[in-house]
Amino acid sequence: MLRSIESYFKFLLKMRVVAPLRSILLRVFSVRPNKDGWEKRILIINLENIGDLVMFTSVLKYYKKHLPEKKLYLLIKSDMGMEHILKDNFADDVLTVNYRRFAANPFYGRRLINTLRGIG
8 A cells, every 4th residue: 555655656756747847947958959961860769678679689780781871879778788789780879768767857858858859
C-alpha cells in the first residue's frame, strides 16, 4: 500500500511538475532546430536494453554501408557502456540519455532536447 502511494506521488511529481517546468525552460532557453543540411543527417533512437541493441547493430551496419553520404547519429540509454563500440563502427556519433534524470530533472531534459535540436 505504502509503495503504491509512493509510486503515485513520483508519477504525479514527474507529470505535474517536472514536465511543465521542462516545457517552460524550453520556451525560454530553446535552441532553434538546425535545418542546414538536414537531408545529410539521420538520427536513430534505440532505447532498448543491451541485447536488443546488439541485435540492432546489423541494421546499423546496413545503414552505414548503404548510406555513406549520411551522418548517422544514434541515441541510446546511458547505462549501456557500448558508446565506444558503436561510435565509428556503426554510427558517426553516439548520444546517450539517462531515463531517470530526464524524468526527474527538467534542466537535464532541456539540455538533451536542445542538443538534439542542434543536430537537427
